[in-house]
Amino acid sequence: xxxxxxxxxxxxxxxxxxxxxxxxxxxxxxxxxxxxxxxxxxxxxxxxxxxxxxxxxxxxxxxxxxxxxxxxxxxxxxxxxxxxxxxxxxxxxxxxxxxxxxxxxxxxxxxxxxxxxxxxxxxxxxxxxxxxxxxxxxxxxxxxxxxxxxxxxxxxxxxxxxxxxxxxxxxxxxxxxxxxxxxxxxxxxxxxxxxxxxxxxxxxxxxxxxx
Amino acid sequence: xxxxxxxxxxxxxxxxxxxxxxxxxxxxxxxxxxxxxxxxxxxxxxxxxxxxxxxxxxxxxxxxxxxxxxxxxxxxxxxxxxxxxxxxxxxxxxxxxxxxxxxxxxxxxxxxxxxxxxxxxxxxxxxxxxxxxxxxxxxxxxxxxxxxxxxxxxxxxxxxxxxxxxxxxxxxxxxxxxxxxxxxxxxxxxxxxxxxxxxxxxxxxxxxxxx
Amino acid sequence: xxxxxxxxxxxxxxxxxxxxxxxxxxxxxxxxxxxxxxxxxxxxxxxxxxxxxxxxxxxxxxxxxxxxxxxxxxxxxxxxxxxxxxxxxxxxxxxxxxxxxxxxxxxxxxxxxxxxxxxxxxxxxxxxxxxxxxxxxxxxxxxxxxxxxxxxxxxxxxxxxxxxxxxxxxxxxxxxxxxxxxxxxxxxxxxxxxxxxxxxxxxxxxxxxxx
Amino acid sequence: xxxxxxxxxxxxxxxxxxxxxxxxxxxxxxxxxxxxxxxxxxxxxxxxxxxxxxxxxxxxxxxxxxxxxxxxxxxxxxxxxxxxxxxxxxxxxxxxxxxxxxxxxxxxxxxxxxxxxxxxxxxxxxxxxxxxxxxxxxxxxxxxxxxxxxxxxxxxxxxxxxxxxxxxxxxxxxxxxxxxxxxxxxxxxxxxxxxxxxxxxxxxxxxxxxx
DNA sequence: GATGAATGAGGGTTCATTCAT
DNA sequence: AATGAATGAACCCTCATTCAT
Numbered sequence: 001x002x003x004x005x006x007x008x009x010x011x012x013x014x015x016x017x018x019x020x021x022x023x024x025x026x027x028x029x030x031x032x033x034x035x036x037x038x039x040x041x042x043x044x045x046x047x048x049x050x051x052x053x054x055x056x057x058x059x060x061x062x063x064x065x066x067x068x069x070x071x072x073x074x075x076x077x078x079x080x081x082x083x084x085x086x087x088x089x090x091x092x093x094x095x096x097x098x099x100x101x102x103x104x105x106x107x108x109x110x111x112x113x114x115x116x117x118x119x120x121x122x123x124x125x126x127x128x129x130x131x132x133x134x135x136x137x138x139x140x141x142x143x144x145x146x147x148x149x150x151x152x153x154x155x156x157x158x159x160x161x162x163x164x165x166x167x168x169x170x171x172x173x174x175x176x177x178x179x180x181x182x183x184x185x186x187x188x189x190x191x192x193x194x195x196x197x198x199x200x201x202x203x204x205x206x207x208x209x210x211x
Numbered sequence: 212x213x214x215x216x217x218x219x220x221x222x223x224x225x226x227x228x229x230x231x232x233x234x235x236x237x238x239x240x241x242x243x244x245x246x247x248x249x250x251x252x253x254x255x256x257x258x259x260x261x262x263x264x265x266x267x268x269x270x271x272x273x274x275x276x277x278x279x280x281x282x283x284x285x286x287x288x289x290x291x292x293x294x295x296x297x298x299x300x301x302x303x304x305x306x307x308x309x310x311x312x313x314x315x316x317x318x319x320x321x322x323x324x325x326x327x328x329x330x331x332x333x334x335x336x337x338x339x340x341x342x343x344x345x346x347x348x349x350x351x352x353x354x355x356x357x358x359x360x361x362x363x364x365x366x367x368x369x370x371x372x373x374x375x376x377x378x379x380x381x382x383x384x385x386x387x388x389x390x391x392x393x394x395x396x397x398x399x400x401x402x403x404x405x406x407x408x409x410x411x412x413x414x415x416x417x418x419x420x421x422x
Numbered sequence: 423x424x425x426x427x428x429x430x431x432x433x434x435x436x437x438x439x440x441x442x443x444x445x446x447x448x449x450x451x452x453x454x455x456x457x458x459x460x461x462x463x464x465x466x467x468x469x470x471x472x473x474x475x476x477x478x479x480x481x482x483x484x485x486x487x488x489x490x491x492x493x494x495x496x497x498x499x500x501x502x503x504x505x506x507x508x509x510x511x512x513x514x515x516x517x518x519x520x521x522x523x524x525x526x527x528x529x530x531x532x533x534x535x536x537x538x539x540x541x542x543x544x545x546x547x548x549x550x551x552x553x554x555x556x557x558x559x560x561x562x563x564x565x566x567x568x569x570x571x572x573x574x575x576x577x578x579x580x581x582x583x584x585x586x587x588x589x590x591x592x593x594x595x596x597x598x599x600x601x602x603x604x605x606x607x608x609x610x611x612x613x614x615x616x617x618x619x620x621x622x623x624x625x626x627x628x629x630x631x632x633x
Numbered sequence: 634x635x636x637x638x639x640x641x642x643x644x645x646x647x648x649x650x651x652x653x654x655x656x657x658x659x660x661x662x663x664x665x666x667x668x669x670x671x672x673x674x675x676x677x678x679x680x681x682x683x684x685x686x687x688x689x690x691x692x693x694x695x696x697x698x699x700x701x702x703x704x705x706x707x708x709x710x711x712x713x714x715x716x717x718x719x720x721x722x723x724x725x726x727x728x729x730x731x732x733x734x735x736x737x738x739x740x741x742x743x744x745x746x747x748x749x750x751x752x753x754x755x756x757x758x759x760x761x762x763x764x765x766x767x768x769x770x771x772x773x774x775x776x777x778x779x780x781x782x783x784x785x786x787x788x789x790x791x792x793x794x795x796x797x798x799x800x801x802x803x804x805x806x807x808x809x810x811x812x813x814x815x816x817x818x819x820x821x822x823x824x825x826x827x828x829x830x831x832x833x834x835x836x837x838x839x840x841x842x843x844x
Numbered sequence: 845g846a847t848g849a850a851t852g853a854g855g856g857t858t859c860a861t862t863c864a865t
Numbered sequence: 866a867a868t869g870a871a872t873g874a875a876c877c878c879t880c881a882t883t884c885a886t
Contacts, residue, residue, distance in 0.1 A: 005866085029328070031243055035860060045868045047862085056860060117328030120238065154414065162414050165380040166373065173376075203365065203373055207418030216849075246877065256851045261878060263849095427870075449753065454664055457856065467872045472857065474870095539662070539750030576836065584799065584836055587806075591798040625787065625795050629840030638845085668881065678847045680883085689881065 003062060006052035017042045017049075021063050026109040030060055030119045061125055064114055067107045068129060072137070074100060084146040087201045090163050093141070094171035094197070095190060101175050102183035108175075151210040159208050166200060214273055217263035228253045228263070232274050237320040241271055241330045272336055275325055278318045279340060283348070285311060295357045298412045301374055304352070305382035305408070306401060312386045313394035319386075362421040370419045377411060425484055428474035439464045439474070443485050448531040452482055452541045483547055486536055489529045490551060494559070496522060506568040509623045512585055515563070516593035516619070517612060523597045524605035530597075573632040581630050588622060636695055639685035650675045650685075654696050659742040663693055663752050694758055697747055700740045701762060705770070707733060717779040720834045723796050726774070727804035727830070728823060734808050735816035741808075784843040792841050799833060 001007060006014065020042035024033045035056060039046050053059035078096040083089045101108040118126050147156045174193055178186045212218060217225065231253035235244045246267055250260050264270035289307040294300045312319040329337050358367050385404055389397045423429060428436065442464035446455045457478055461468050475481035500518040505511045523530040540548050569578050596615055600608045634640060639647065653675035657666045668689060672679050686692035711729040716722045734741040751759050780789045807826055811819045 031240075034858090036858095039869095046860095046870090047868050048866090050861065051867070113328060117240065117324055119240075119243075155410070158410055159414065162377065162411055165384070166377050169376040169380045199369060200373060203370070203418040204414070205418070207414040207416070219849090245875080247875080257853090257877095258851055258879080259849080262851095265878095267877065430870090451664075451750065451752075454752075456854080458854075468857090468874090469859085469872055470870080473872095478856065535750055539746060580832060581836070584833060587802040588795065588799050591802045595798070621788075621791055622795055625792065625837075625840040627840070629836040629838070667879090669879095672848095679849090679881095680847050681845090683882065684846070 003053060003058075006062070009052075013044075017044065017052075018063065018066055021049075021059060022067070022106050022110060025060065025063060026106040029113055029117070030056075030122065033060075035059075057121060057125075060122065064110065064126070064129065067111055068133060071100060071104070071107055071111065072133070074103070082141075082144075084144060086145050086147060086160065086163060087205070089141075089145060090167045091194070091197045091201070094167050095193065097171055098174055098178075098190070098193070099187070102178075102186045105183075149209045151208060154208060162208070163204060166204065167197070170197060170200065214264060214269075217273070220263075228255065228260075229274065229277060232260075232270060233278070233317045233321060236271065236274060237317040237324075240324055240328070241267075241333065244271075246270075268332065271333065274321065275337070275340065278322050279344065282311060282315070282318060282322065283344070285314070293352075293355075295355055297356050297358060297371070297374060298416070300352075300356060301378045302405070302408045302412070305378050306404065308382055309385055309389075309401070309404070310398065313389070313397045316394075360420045362419060365419060373419070374415060377415065378408070381408065381411065425475060425480075428484070431474075439466065439471075440485065440488060443471075443481060444489070444528050444532060447482065447485060448528040448535075451535055451539070452478075452544065455482075457481075479543065482544065485532065486548070486551065489533050490555065493522060493526070493529060493533065494555070496525070504563075504566075506566055508567050508569060508582070508585060509627070511563075511567060512589045513616070513619045513623070516589050517615065519593055520596055520600075520612070520615070521609065524600070524608045527605075571631045573630060576630060584630070585626060588626065589619070592619065592622065636686060636691075639695070642685075646677075650677065650682075651696065651699055654682075654692060655700070655739050655743060658693065658696060659739040662746055662750070663689075663755065666693075668692075690754060690758075693755065697743065697759070697762065700744055701766065704733060704737070704740060704744065705766070707736075715774075715777075717777060719778050719780060719793065719796060720838070722774075722778060723800045724827070724830045724834075727800050727807075728826065730804055731807055731811075731823070731826070732820065735811075735819045738816075782842045784841060787841060795841070796837060799837065800830070803830065803833065 006017075009017075017038075021033075021038045023041065024038045028034070033056075035049055036046070039049055042049075049059065053062055075093075075096050078099055079092055083092060114122075114126055115130060142160070145160075147159070150156050150159050178189070217228075220228075228249075232244075232249045234252065235249045239245070244267075246260055247257070250257050253260075260270065264273055286304075286307050289310055290303050294303060325333075325337055326341060353371075356371075358370070361367050361370050389400070428439075431439075439460075443455075443460045445463065446460045450456070455478075457471055458468070461471050464471075471481065475484055497515075497518050500521055501514055505514060536544075536548055537552060564582075567582075569581070572578050572581050600611070639650075642650075650671075654666075654671045656674065657671045661667070666689075668682055669679070672682055675682075682692065686695055708726075708729050711732055712725055716725060747755075747759055748763060775793070778793075780792070783789055783792050811822070
């Protein structure tokens with residue numbers, strides 16, 4: 001088993017270590033994150049972390065995988081049964097991402113930086129993870145989606161991509177705008193976001209639907 | 212004059228130094244970029260670079276300004292006289308960005324990382340530059356744009372934002388997809404991109420235009 | 423515990439390191455003292471010294487405190503039970519300082535320079551130490567001193583200060599004159615110094631005592 | 634001629650250069666004084682200063698000699714015709730030193746530090762100057778001094794030294810106490826100093842004079 | 845004579861990783 | 866298994882001095 005030295009630890013200790021490392025990576029990025037700070041915050045010895053993970057790179061990838069796994073599960077959890085309406089489904093995914101970004105700001109930060117500003121030595125491994133997420137989630141995302149209302153002269157894949165690109169852009173815009181506000185503030189404004197999403201939907205629907 | 216020690220150098224030497232620094236910054240980001248590597252590659256002494264720029268931060272900002280200045284000029288140069296048609300104008304800007312990203316991959320990399328993953332100590336200065344670019348270019352970008360064909364029941368600003376969000380997303384997608392291909396390969400596929408842009412335009416036009 | 427990384431070292435190693443650092447500080451002063459030379463002479467790695475003390479400033483203050491602590495103890499040790507006669511007590515203190523300056527020339531040099539030519543960044547910390555030494559030692563120095571023989575028309579504080587100023591000046595003169603001689607040579611001349619001190623005492627006594 | 638490159642400069646320029654260097658040495662000491670700052674403040678080129686003085690050490694010694702020469706002359710100037718009374722003469726010298734320390738604080742600072750915390754590489758040269766000053770001034774200082782009132786059973790040299798040691802200690806104490814006050818403030822308190830000097834004189838006179 | 849660009853050794857400091865205990 | 870002291874290469878930066886112009 002990979003990382004078995006770590007996995008065999010009591011759950012409570014694992015949580016403490018993961019939390020400490022995550023916070024350090026979130027605050028400082030991969031390069032500037034200090035293993036010293038991690039072990040201090042986690043209350044373990046310097047050697048331990050290398051005993052568990054071998055080196056900083058592996059540690060980072062472990063944390064990243066942990067986050068991906070947690071975030072994916074939690075995302076499905078928030079979304080619940082996906083709407084069959086294509087716009088609703090995509091919007092709900094976007095809203096869930098926003099919610100998650102504020103529920104777990106440290107995780108979001110690590111994840112965001114992993115895919116955006118990747119240290120050279122991690123590029124390959126991170127790309128592999130990106131591909132995996134893509135392969136595992138996109139098919140399910142598209143499944144059972146009702147595209148019957150799309151105009152017949154439009155490639156449905158293209159239609160879908162149009163919606164996704166726009167909604168993603170909006171979602172990221174929201175997350176960035178609200179970045180420094182508290183989760184509470186953000187959650188209270190979700191209704192306004194939904195309204196705005198729907199304004200864009202009206203435009204797209206006129207372009208994509210046949211009436 | 213700021214950086215006059217550097218500016219007075221022979222053009223050839225300046226180019227060599229800028230190139231070496233740019234490459235190092237592009238490959239490693241601000242923090243991990245090594246002034247040692249820069250001077251080695253540029254063939255100058257350790258002290259020289261500090262004689263020219265004072266410190267690493269100034270050096271970085273000089274390179275960044277150089278890139279911004281070059282890229283802005285070149286972008287206008289590629290775009291030429293902007294179309295009055297809103298879709299054409301935005302697409303042409305996107306295509307110019309793509310072209311530029313492949314003409315000058317190092318510059319693009321540095322620029323991209325500057326605005327995306329900013330080292331704490333540079334945040335303020337970079338934000339200042341971002342605001343300046345925005346203030347200097349957005350008004351001209353919107354000027355003389357023909358919005359007469361937008362449906363009367365749509366907020367033109369929202370319409371414009373819809374187009375921009377979608378086109379930007381597409382543009383970034385293209386740049387990322389083709390990231391590891393040669394400039395030549397990319398430039399040869401531009402016609403296909405144009406075609407694809409236009410497919411999205413058809414969808415948006417149906418949503419935004421009154422016929 | 424402050425400096426616990428260092429304090430936990432075996433006594434022999436601590437001595438070696440303290441000696442090496444002390445010598446470097448004594449020879450070159452705070453600013454020009456090179457941590458490189460220190461580690462080389464102490465036979466430890468570059469990182470070690472920062473592991474132990476954090477930075478050069480802390481290292482210096484540690485050494486300084488070590489010296490103050492040692493010198494104070496040793497001074498009391500040499501002096502023994504202080505004479506109640508005011509002249510004898512002050513002279514004995516002076517002689518003890520002279521003895522100490524030759525017993526531990528490196529310590530004396532560091533101490534002397536610390537209070538005489540203080541690097542700006544250390545001023546506050548050194549002043550704090552000076553005040554502490556003053557507060558802890560001056561009261562005991564004055565305690566149980568027999569001033570009954572001073573003439574009644576003289577302010578005893580002024581009388582005391584006269585003696586101290588003169589004796590201190592003499593003491594420093596001796597230390598400077600003999601600076602480059604061996605401790606042995608100096609110790610052999612102490613009898614002559616005592617004699618000279620006493621010549622000055624005769625003068626002062628005529629001025630201060632009532633007969 | 635030594636430093637002839639410098640000596641042939643127009644007087645005004647020499648003054649400017651001396652002033653700039655003196656200030657830098659006074660503020661930072663020999664080691665930390667930056668030749669860069671000197672040439673900047675003096676408005677000359679980097680090369681010039683080495684052309685004039687060869688190296689930093691020579692420059693420092695030139696400045697030091699300049700100060701010694703100026704201070705000595707000015708001291709005699711302030712003192713005027715020396716009193717024949719031994720106490721008055723020594724006190725007047727002390728008062729003149731105090732006055733000079735406030736008239737020319739930069740010069741005093743350089744001079745003070747030169748003799749107190751001497752960089753290793755300058756020790757010999759500075760000692761040579763110290764000896765020269767001593768040899769040139771002490772004889773004149775003693776000349777025509779009226780020692781007739783000293784008690785016959787006292788070695789006059791010892792008596793003189795007693796006075797000098799005490800007065801010097803007092804003088805230095807005053808200079809240090811008033812170090813951060815303005816020249817004006819200090820000059821206004823000179824009367825109080827004179828009074829205090831005289832209190833000590835009364836004590837010494839009782840010890841030294843025969844009545 | 846005068847310039848100031850260029851040098852490069854050396855400065856203090858950081859940090860992931862190792863390894864004897 | 867767990868520790869944490871020790872390592873040493875690499876970091877950015879400073880500076881008196883030189884020398885081609």
